[in-house]
Amino acid sequence: MSTAAVKTASPAQGTSPTPRPPAPTSSLGDRSHFSNQRFQNLPIASRLKRNIKHEFLTEVQGERRYLPALNGKDLLVQAKTGTGKTIGFLLPAIENVIRTPTKPKGTPILILSPTRELAQQISEEAQTLLAQTDFRVITVTGGTSNPVKDLQRFLESRHDIVVATPGRLHDYFTGPRKYEAYAKFDGLQTLVLDEVDRLLDGGFARELDGVINMLPKTRRQNLFFSATISDNIKKVAKKYNHGSEYTFISTLKEDEMNVHQHVHQSYIIEPFENHIPTLLALLHLDTIKHPLPHITTTTPSLSPSVTGPQTLSKVMVFFPTARHVSFATEILSSESIQKFLPPVLEIHSRKSQSARTKAAEAFKNAQSAILLSSDVAARGIDFPGVTLVIQIGLPSSAEQYVHRLGRTARAGAKGQGIIILDPQEQPFLTSRDMQKTTTITPYISSPSSHEAKTLATYTETYAQHVQNVLKTLATNNPTVIGAAYVAFLGYYKGQNKTLKWNPERLVEEANQYAKVVMGWSDALPPPVAPKTVGMMGLRGVRGLNVVKPPQK
Numbered sequence: 001m002s003t004a005a006v007k008t009a010s011p012a013q014g015t016s017p018t019p020r021p022p023a024p025t026s027s028l029g030d031r032s033h034f035s036n037q038r039f040q041n042l043p044i045a046s047r048l049k050r051n052i053k054h055e056f057l058t059e060v061q062g063e064r065r066y067l068p069a070l071n072g073k074d075l076l077v078q079a080k081t082g083t084g085k086t087i088g089f090l091l092p093a094i095e096n097v098i099r100t101p102t103k104p105k106g107t108p109i110l111i112l113s114p115t116r117e118l119a120q121q122i123s124e125e126a127q128t129l130l131a132q133t134d135f136r137v138i139t140v141t142g143g144t145s146n147p148v149k150d151l152q153r154f155l156e157s158r159h160d161i162v163v164a165t166p167g168r169l170h171d172y173f174t175g176p177r178k179y180e181a182y183a184k185f186d187g188l189q190t191l192v193l194d195e196v197d198r199l200l201d202g203g204f205a206r207e208l209d210g211v212i213n214m215l216p217k218t219r220r221q222n223l224f225f226s227a228t229i230s231d232n233i234k235k236v237a238k239k240y241n242h243g244s245e246y247t248f249i250s251t252l253k254e255d256e257m258n259v260h261q262h263v264h265q266s267y268i269i270e271p272f273e274n275h276i277p278t279l280l281a282l283l284h285l286d287t288i289k290h291p292l293p294h295i296t297t298t299t300p301s302l303s304p305s306v307t308g309p310q311t312l313s314k315v316m317v318f319f320p321t322a323r324h325v326s327f328a329t330e331i332l333s334s335e336s337i338q339k340f341l342p343p344v345l346e347i348h349s350r351k352s353q354s355a356r357t358k359a360a361e362a363f364k365n366a367q368s369a370i371l372l373s374s375d376v377a378a379r380g381i382d383f384p385g386v387t388l389v390i391q392i393g394l395p396s397s398a399e400q401y402v403h404r405l406g407r408t409a410r411a412g413a414k415g416q417g418i419i420i421l422d423p424q425e426q427p428f429l430t431s432r433d434m435q436k437t438t439t440i441t442p443y444i445s446s447p448s449s450h451e452a453k454t455l456a457t458y459t460e461t462y463a464q465h466v467q468n469v470l471k472t473l474a475t476n477n478p479t480v481i482g483a484a485y486v487a488f489l490g491y492y493k494g495q496n497k498t499l500k501w502n503p504e505r506l507v508e509e510a511n512q513y514a515k516v517v518m519g520w521s522d523a524l525p526p527p528v529a530p531k532t533v534g535m536m537g538l539r540g541v542r543g544l545n546v547v548k549p550p551q552k
């Protein structure tokens with residue numbers, strides 16, 4: 001069990017750790033982040049307790065985390081992925097409202113989340129906790145079919161908890177009914193920023209400022225949560241905490257790595273062109289590694305079964321961009337490959353919200369499936385039973401690596417992580433941020449090992465299948481290749497810190513990628529519109545095929 005470090009930005013607010021008896025044991029993978037506190041013994045309303053399906057609080061929910069939140073303190077809280085941070089902020093926020101003698105005017109709890117899916121999930125968790133109470137929860141996000149009706153529903157009924165993405169709430173705060181929207185938060189008691197480092201990392205600055213500046217200036221409690229909190233975020237968080245100090249709480253020990261010890265993590269270094277065949281081999285091997293309980297054979301086989309693989313394998317695969325996901329989906333869902341694998345689903349920002357929701361629901365409920373994803377599902381999303389997380393290509397940061405990996409081994413379950421990188425991307429693994437974060441070992445311990453040979457055999461066989469699919473893809477769907485090519489240019493341009501590619505080199509790499517990875521066979525590389533070239537800062541760079549799109 002870890003002795004949690006409680007650090008405080010304002011010494012007066014600190015709480016000192018006291019030794020505790022050992023955590024309860026279980027047949028699950030790891031119980032080290034559980035406390036000995038039972039929910040039943042918490043000093044909270046019984047109508048809240050009866051809806052909690054868990055027995056023991058996790059460390060981040062545990063007494064020393066919980067009480068400062070209940071006492072109204074402003075907290076910045078760090079705890080590993082999948083350790084129950086959602087209940088960690090929901091429970092004290094709700095209990096504080098219950099304890100308020102006068103019914104609050106307006107909405108007392110506002111929770112902001114970086115993605116729609118996470119907002120939805122937090123709302124569902126809140127609704128579960130509040131079943132059979134008169135508390136009302138609303139989710140405010142983009143991507144819905146009738147925004148006008150959404151706004152009306154938001155303004156014209158009472159809500160105790162609003163769970164929102166900053167973008168859509170900002171729309172409400174700047175739209176024609178903005179004064180009514182501000183008034184909804186008169187009497188706000190608690191502001192939660194979930195995935196606070198993502199919300200504060202710059203991408204959301206305009207919307208976040210626009211929302212937080214319009215909240216009432218009266219005293220409220222701020223609860224900021226994430227698995228990854230850098231020193232910089234600690235500084236920025238102060239700005240959003242009325243410019244004043246907060247208590248920083250971490251369940252990580254001093255110098256403890258930020259990922260779960262029980263997740264086996266490994267890396268594979270292969271040139272870009274081998275990434276998809278290697279991925280397919282790993283997916284296939286995971287189906288064998290996790291047979292259904294009544295299946296006894298574990299002999300690897302490359303002949304498809306009529307019913308699909310009999311397996312509990314459930315894998316999330318992360319790619320650098322949405323366009324990479326679309327390209328990979330084309331390959332994996334082609335008939336000749338899909339028959340060897342569990343059902344393939346995709347989720348990314350280029351999909352409609354209804355398709356995103358459908359894919360997330362299907363994966364959540366699946367016993368076995370493969371979800372190909374961009375970073376939209378990297379943080380916070382709680383899919384049960386994920387056996388393996390595979391990351392292809394450079395993650396945008398060490399933090400993002402941690403969050404993606406955190407989709408497996410949740411709530412003490414077992415899990416595995418593999419990252420596949422091109423040799424040029426390998427410096428990512430030895431970067432300072434990664435070294436501080438995690439210990440990662442080669443997937444193949446020795447080239448002559450049994451596992452190396454098995455992986456090589458599967459990769460080779462899948463490489464043949466991929467070549468065949470690519471032949472038809474370039475003819476039937478060149479736009480998916482063109483879009484992934486442009487996405488490669490855009491994404492890898494931003495990875496200069498690791499790759500040190502100048503613009504010419506970047507274009508050369510992208511052109512090569514189009515050819516050898518995606519089967520682009522024209523003499524010229526895929527076309528790029530002049531506007532896109534300008535936006536990427538690549539005007540005049542040799543090797544691009546700059547083509548004006550046809551006039552509509």
Ligand SMILES: Nc1ncnc2c1ncn2[C@@H]1O[C@H](COP(=O)(O)OP(=O)(O)OP(=O)(O)O)[C@@H](O)[C@H]1O
Binds near residue numbers: 055081
């Ligand atoms: N006390 C508990 N005992 C057992 N399971 C729990 C407990 N609290 C939460 N869980 C379960 O653990 C899973 C992860 O919880 P949650 O999504 O809140 O984690 P998180 O710390 O917010 O993760 P992330 O960092 O990825 O956002 C959920 O399925 C949740 O129902």
